[in-house]
Amino acid sequence: MKALSIKDIAQKANVSITTVSFIINGKAKEKSISDGVIEKVEKIIEESGYKPNQIARSLRTGNSNIIGLIVEDISNSFFAKIARLIEDKAYKRGYKIIYSSTENSIEKARELINMFKSRKVDAYIISPVKGLEEDIRVLINDDKPVILFDRNLEDIDANYVGANHFSASYQSIENFVQAGKKNIALVTTDIDVLQITERYEGYKKALLDYGLPYNEDLVLKVHFNQDEQETINQIKQLFNNDKIDAVLFATNYLAISGLKVLKQIRKTIGNDFSVIAYDDHEAFELHTPGISTVQQPLEEIAETVIKLILSQLSSKTKLPIQEVIIPAKLIIRD
Amino acid sequence: MKALSIKDIAQKANVSITTVSFIINGKAKEKSISDGVIEKVEKIIEESGYKPNQIARSLRTGNSNIIGLIVEDISNSFFAKIARLIEDKAYKRGYKIIYSSTENSIEKARELINMFKSRKVDAYIISPVKGLEEDIRVLINDDKPVILFDRNLEDIDANYVGANHFSASYQSIENFVQAGKKNIALVTTDIDVLQITERYEGYKKALLDYGLPYNEDLVLKVHFNQDEQETINQIKQLFNNDKIDAVLFATNYLAISGLKVLKQIRKTIGNDFSVIAYDDHEAFELHTPGISTVQQPLEEIAETVIKLILSQLSSKTKLPIQEVIIPAKLIIRD
DNA sequence: CTGAAAGCGCTTACAG
DNA sequence: CTGAAAGCGCTTACAG
Incomplete structure (x- = not known):
């Protein structure tokens, strides 16, 4: 049972794939597709359960609506909680997160960046290890939004969010x-x-x-x-x-x-x-x-990270580098 | 600065992209490419830092070397630890894991499956919620390897790994x-x-x-x-x-x-x-x-899950359904 | 031993 | 208001 393609939908609706594509991407009005056609196509999509192939879309557009998150160790509760918060917030804005752990190894971190690169993630959220400066610089020069968090690197000009x-x-x-x-x-x-x-x-x-x-x-x-x-x-x-x-x-x-x-x-x-x-x-x-x-104010860190990423993602021009330092709180218990 | 493509490598080496592709995929011998050519191409790949575009590869082959992992909540230490173990083990076998949390919501779980589907993940590891039976059945009918873990579903014939x-x-x-x-x-x-x-x-x-x-x-x-x-x-x-x-x-x-x-x-x-x-x-x-x-024996659960997935991934024919029940251990402390 | 070409499923500039 | 066609970067059946 092969998955439906945009071609199948176009055939069923008796229109071109161009028209179907415009409708899927919400450009129907802008491209002045007639209401009748829009309705017909949407109905067919609905009934057939057609889902566009994101791989093909990524190949064509060069982006993926995926943000890569690189942490030291996802089983550490600090990172697990931050990851979960970032995931929630990104999800609400239409982005998916894929995450992975570096285990504090430069080699593993580098491999992860390469993997994310070859998967065309749209942006990177990284809790970096030392030695990764050059790889991060390459990403930035490539105009990819990059946010470092939790830990900053000395010799690098990158966006950063972390506690004091x-x-x-x-x-x-x-x-x-x-x-x-x-x-x-x-x-x-x-x-x-x-x-x-x-x-x-x-x-x-x-x-x-x-x-x-x-x-x-x-x-x-x-x-x-x-x-x-x-x-x-x-x-x-x-x-x-x-x-x-x-x-x-x-x-x-x-x-x-x-x-x-x-x-x-x-x-x-x-x-x-x-x-x-x-x-x-x-x-x-x-x-x-x-x-x-x-x-550390996890909620605030996650929120700031996502905000910075999204503003970079939606901005046509390169935004100035920002370092956001958030105060941590001392909780006395006994 | 655009990324290099297979075409660029072929040009530099004065060979066709077919040849480059065979070499990248380790089929050089099988396709009897001459040693000289192999060497030349490998050198160019090495020097240029060329990385094949995985998106294009996925589009063409229909698989991704990615396994989708769906858990209830990644910030729960049980799942965070299992996820990390599975990630490690999969990584060693050349697979990447992408994970996401259902928060016990059928709708979220369904969306995640759809997202994974449209990203063409090769296999699914799912800690399911009730109500997901039909969606899982569709995956299985589609010949996708699926392993449920931690919790089984009653009305479904699927591979399962979990504690007693x-x-x-x-x-x-x-x-x-x-x-x-x-x-x-x-x-x-x-x-x-x-x-x-x-x-x-x-x-x-x-x-x-x-x-x-x-x-x-x-x-x-x-x-x-x-x-x-x-x-x-x-x-x-x-x-x-x-x-x-x-x-x-x-x-x-x-x-x-x-x-x-x-x-x-x-x-x-x-x-x-x-x-x-x-x-x-x-x-x-x-x-x-x-x-x-x-x-629960986390290590053993993770290992069994990965083994079952890999054996399905490498088998041409449909393997019989397996349910692996692993004893849990009572640890008495005082 | 090697290459030209089709095709994976999309998006979009261009044409009408 | 709508469509034909090029092209994203690969893999592979086929041909020589």
């Missing part, structure tokens, strides 16, 4: 200091991307401003791709230092590993030991006591 | 009974899909087998699409009944709502009150005390 990681991290430390904490640890990763280094800078700057010494022994940078067990071991070792009275986890999955450690070594979170996690997670609200978190 | 929900639910209740529980509650949803009704049936059968009465007041069926606050209120009301000494939550998000209630009403989980949650979640391991869960 430096200031969120700074505020977290400030909060600890005001509660009288003296030995504040940071658990972060060794990936060299801005949204992580900014959290580190915020940590350092806050210590400096409040006259606390920076102590290397209190900073743990775990290797990005390592086993969780390895991470757990390293955190356990860090927590051997019982001077530590507060800790900021730079990502939600590090915080989860950290909480597992605390459970294992039976250290309780309370007045003597405070925790803040970067990026919320359902486990944090449920935890006893509740875990304070830095919350 | 009845027996997992039965075992959970058995576990409660053996611990001496008498008033075991069930919190589930009102969606009418097999994987949910089977959990309900398992609950009832276990009570029956162990001589416990079935008490309607102990079963809460919350409405699928309602606000979480509403769910929380209903669970709170259920827990007013302080005879209840154990509760099985039929999904992980219901369990999360339930744990929030327990925290609010300051009821502690322990000897007097036991909890089991269906589908694991990071929050459960971290919870104090740890929450026992029914774990």
